[in-house]
Amino acid sequence: MFRKLKDSRKKEIVFFFEGKKLTAFDGETIASALLRSGEIFFRESKINNYRGPYCMIGICFECLLDVDEMQSVQSCQVTVKNNMQVKRHKVSNFSL
Amino acid sequence: MKDIFDIIVIGSGPAGISTSLTAYELGLNVLVIDEQSQVGGQIYKSIAENLDGNKGFLGKDYLKGKHLYERFISSGIEHWSETSVWQITENKEVCFKRNGLTGIIKSKFIVICGGAYERAMPITGWTLPGVMSVGAAQTLLKSFSVGADNCVFVGCGPLLYLTVYQYLKAGFKVKAVLDTSRLKQLYFSIPYFFPALINFNLLWQGLRWIKYISKHTKVYKRVKNLSILGKEKAQGIEITLSNEESLKIDTQNIFLHQGIIPNTNLTMATGIKHHWSQFQYCWHPTLSLTGESSINGIYVAGDNGAIGGVNASLTSGRIVALDIGKKLKKTTSFSKLFVWLQFLKDKSLQPFLDILFQLDTKFLVPNNNNEIVCRCENVNKSEIENSIKLGISGLNQLKSYCRAGMGNCQGRLCGLTVQTIIALRQNKNLDEVGYFRLRPPTKPITIKELSSLEEYSMDKKQNIL
Numbered sequence: 001m002f003r004k005l006k007d008s009r010k011k012e013i014v015f016f017f018e019g020k021k022l023t024a025f026d027g028e029t030i031a032s033a034l035l036r037s038g039e040i041f042f043r044e045s046k047i048n049n050y051r052g053p054y055c056m057i058g059i060c061f062e063c064l065l066d067v068d069e070m071q072s073v074q075s076c077q078v079t080v081k082n083n084m085q086v087k088r089h090k091v092s093n094f095s096l
Numbered sequence: 097m098k099d100i101f102d103i104i105v106i107g108s109g110p111a112g113i114s115t116s117l118t119a120y121e122l123g124l125n126v127l128v129i130d131e132q133s134q135v136g137g138q139i140y141k142s143i144a145e146n147l148d149g150n151k152g153f154l155g156k157d158y159l160k161g162k163h164l165y166e167r168f169i170s171s172g173i174e175h176w177s178e179t180s181v182w183q184i185t186e187n188k189e190v191c192f193k194r195n196g197l198t199g200i201i202k203s204k205f206i207v208i209c210g211g212a213y214e215r216a217m218p219i220t221g222w223t224l225p226g227v228m229s230v231g232a233a234q235t236l237l238k239s240f241s242v243g244a245d246n247c248v249f250v251g252c253g254p255l256l257y258l259t260v261y262q263y264l265k266a267g268f269k270v271k272a273v274l275d276t277s278r279l280k281q282l283y284f285s286i287p288y289f290f291p292a293l294i295n296f297n298l299l300w301q302g303l304r305w306i307k308y309i310s311k312h313t314k315v316y317k318r319v320k321n322l323s324i325l326g327k328e329k330a331q332g333i334e335i336t337l338s339n340e341e342s343l344k345i346d347t348q349n350i351f352l353h354q355g356i357i358p359n360t361n362l363t364m365a366t367g368i369k370h371h372w373s374q375f376q377y378c379w380h381p382t383l384s385l386t387g388e389s390s391i392n393g394i395y396v397a398g399d400n401g402a403i404g405g406v407n408a409s410l411t412s413g414r415i416v417a418l419d420i421g422k423k424l425k426k427t428t429s430f431s432k433l434f435v436w437l438q439f440l441k442d443k444s445l446q447p448f449l450d451i452l453f454q455l456d457t458k459f460l461v462p463n464n465n466n467e468i469v470c471r472c473e474n475v476n477k478s479e480i481e482n483s484i485k486l487g488i489s490g491l492n493q494l495k496s497y498c499r500a501g502m503g504n505c506q507g508r509l510c511g512l513t514v515q516t517i518i519a520l521r522q523n524k525n526l527d528e529v530g531y532f533r534l535r536p537p538t539k540p541i542t543i544k545e546l547s548s549l550e551e552y553s554m555d556k557k558q559n560i561l
Contacts, residue, residue, distance in 0.1 A: 001348070005241040005266060025240065027145070032240050040225040040329055045474055050328070052225030054471075054509075056232035057138060058131065059213050059359075061472060061504035072504075072540075079133075 002035040015084040024080035031056065031063045031076040034086075042075065044090045064089040097189060097202040097551060101127040101174075103420060104190050104201065106181050106362070107209035109137020110161075110406050111398025113168050114413030115207050120173050122421040127203070128175045129192060135168055135175065136161055137211055138231070139406050142239045153265035154238060155258075157301075157406070164410075183536035184208070184366040188393055191536070191549070198545050201552040205393050205420045208366075209413065210359040212399040215378070215455065216509040217251060217352040220464045221324025221333075223471055230353035234259040243268040247349035248333055250322060252277035253453045254302060256353040260313070261305040270313040271347055274335055276354070277453055279318060285451040292448035294441050322459070324350060354459055358400050361506055364534040367391065372527035375447070376403055377455040378512065379531055386419035387412060395420070403450075408442040411435060460513055461520070469517075470510040472503020480514060484521045491515060491532050504540060507532045 004025070011026040017039060024033035031053045034042070041050035043064040053063035056076045066087040067073040075086070105116045108130040116126045128135075136143040140161030146154070147162055168175075176194065183191040189202045214229045221227065230249060236242040237259075248271050249260050256273075263270055292299060309315060321336035325344070332346040357378035364370060369382040369390035380402050387395045397416045398409035414435050421427035462469065465478040475498050483497035491514055494500060500514050501507035507514075511532055519529045 002236065002242050002244045005243070028240050032236055032242055035236070036242060042225070045223075045471075050225055051223060051471070052329075053228060054232065055213065055229050056235040057213065059505060059508045064504075077131075 001038050002032075004036055013080050013082050015080050015082070015086060017086045018088060028080055029076055030065060030067065030073075030078055030080050030084070030086060033080050034075070042088060044088060047091060050088070097187075097200075098553075099202050099204045100552070101125050101201075101203045102424060103127070103205045103207060103417075104129065104203040105207045105209060106130075106184075106190070107137065107211055107398075107400070108132070108135040108168075108175065108177075109209060109211045109398060109409065110139060110164070111211070111400070111409040111413040112137065112207075112209035113164050114410045115209060115397050115417045116173050116413075117164075117167060117171060118414045118417035119420065120171055122417065122424075122426040124417075124421065124424065124426065126173050127201075128173055129179045129181055129190070130175070130177050131180045133177050135165060135177075138235070140165065141235060146238070151238075151241065153262055153267075155262065155265075158238070180539045181362065182539045182541055184362065184394065186367060186391055193539070193541055193545055196545055196548075198541065198549045199552045200549060204424075205395065207387075207395045207397055207413075207416055207420075208363055208389075208400055209396075209398045209409075210362050210400040212356040212358050212403060213508065214255075214353060215355050215357050215460070215512060217354045217459055218462045218467060218469055218510075218513055219250075219322045219324065219352070219459055220462060220467050221326060221330065222352065223468050224324060224326050224328070224330045226326070226330030226348045227324055227350045227352065230256050230259050230351045231356075233351045234262065237262060237266060241266070244349040245269040246271045246347055247351060248272050248274065248345055248347045249351050249353070250274045250276070250319075250333070251353035251459075253353055253355045254449060255356065257302065257305045257309060259351070259353075260309050264309065264312045272345055273309060273313055273315045274319045274322065274333070275315060275317045276319050276322070276456060276459060277317075278456060281452050281454055284454075285448050288448035288451055291444040295445040298445055321463075323464075354455055355453060356399070356403055357512070358402065359508075360400070361508060361534055361538045363389070363396055363400065364531070365536045365538045366394065368394065368396070370531070372525075373402065374526070375450050378403075387416040388419065404443055404446050408439065408446065411439040411442050415439060457516055460516055462513075469513050470500040470503065470507075472505050472509075473499040473501075475500040475510075477517070480517055481521065484518060488518070490530050491518065494518065495532065501532050506534065506538065 012023045040052040043051045051062045054060040058077045063075045065075040102124040105128045143161040143165045179194040214231045318338040323334045325332040336342045363381045370379045373380045381396045395416045397413045488494045
């Protein structure tokens with residue numbers, strides 16, 4: 001499991017993943033905050049088959065999540081904001 | 097459409113910063129567009145936050161970026177962060193998106209400095225959560241001081257050794273390093289060793305990393321077979337060593353790496369000519385000596401042109417900017433001579449590294465037929481082979497048969513694997529097989545974003561930025 005070394009960044013931000021309350025550091029991306037909390041299932045690729053972040057630089061699209069009103073957000077590229085509602089990106093979530 | 101800037105530089109890694117600084121010093125009007133929130137690219141990622149130097153474990157070379165960063169920031173060069181470029185036209189118009197809006201802007205010259213990304217390593221089980229690339233591990237460490245204990249590093253190449261070294265220095269526990277580099281490559285690389293000696297300091301540094309790693313963690317060399325274990329997530333890795341001995345290592349964090357390749361999606365979609373490089377096992381944009389592409393006025397600098405490392409990227413950026421300066425009558429040929437000598441020096445190490453860590457196609461084509469090759473569209477190896485049996489003419493027809501390469505990543509992860517499988521099955525050369533025909537937008541944009549497209553001008557600046 002991922003953990004953070006002590007550094008100057010201390011301010012904590014609260015956000016929610018699938019309704020669960022989690023914390024992130026100021027400036028941290030959603031993907032990093034989730035990995036530190038032990039969450040590794042991000043995007044649903046088929047029913048009941050999950051993927052997690054792979055490249056962390058925005059090329060692989062495996063870390064897709066639904067963030068607030070936005071679907072298919074690259075969570076390795078977006079920083080956590082206060083009270084953000086984050087959900088797994090599910091195949092069945094597609095609404096046209 | 098009017099040219100608002102002399103040069104638009106895309107990307108603000110070493111090549112982008114050096115191009116823009118040199119051009120700025122020549123008195124040119126420069127705009128830098130970058131996808132990330134801060135300048136620095138992947139190599140100097142989060143340098144702005146690490147200026148206090150309390151991340152000593154990242155090494156001296158990383159902290160060199162501090163000087164570059166400060167020069168760039170104090171210059172006041174126009175810099176748009178968190179802005180993605182999704183199309184470049186032959187008329188040198190750049191289409192970008194930012195904050196849910198899109199815009200288009202024209203320039204006299206365009207310099208693409210898109211950098212590089214890691215070549216995929218589709219071994220059995222590579223799609224399981226918990227398996228990431230080595231670059232991903234390094235990104236987490238640089239950006240947020242985040243790392244995983246009891247992890248296993250797999251593959252070969254300078255970035256792998258550097259990251260393991262940084263991980264250990266930072267105090268994370270590395271369970272094992274599984275080195276896939278081959279002994280025969282060591283012999284093949286001997287002729288390239290002598291020119292590489294010009295960069296003796298870098299060779300010495302690499303040796304120091306390797307020595308430190310073997311002292312502080314278990315290294316398995318000449319690994320022959322790899323397979324990641326686990327059903328829903330990674331639970332371990334099974335390996336076969338060169339003496340046919342096999343063993344299992346329990347771990348939930350596996351980092352894969354087998355070299356980096358130029359980020360050619362934007363250059364290809366722009367319509368620039370490319371050629372296959374067997375040496376680096378990837379596509380390169382075809383460039384003139386000064387970095388100009390097959391389209392007049394569009395240049396490529398840094399690793400986006402060919403993998404050469406940070407120093408070569410810095411110098412190639414200067415060469416490009418001086419050439420553009422010459423065309424705009426702002427420079428003399430004398431200043432160029434010194435830069436060329438520097439460039440030769442910076443480039444002399446790479447051929448040695450290319451051969452020493454040359455890709456083993458065994459780890460580019462999965463040996464398991466059910467293993468996924470195209471992660472986005474869930475296409476496995478046997479589906480690709482079945483499409484080939486139907487008689488395809490190339491990658492683009494294969495795409496319409498089985499959807500490999502049609503997902504969000506636009507073939508960035510499966511492209512080389514699909515190309516190699518076709519070459520093997522149809523008994524063709526890799527350059528003959530070709531690559532996916534890439535088209536804009538090179539980054540996904542929504543219809544809503546597209547409908548907001550507006551020509552950028554100084555008075556409308558507030559609308560877009």
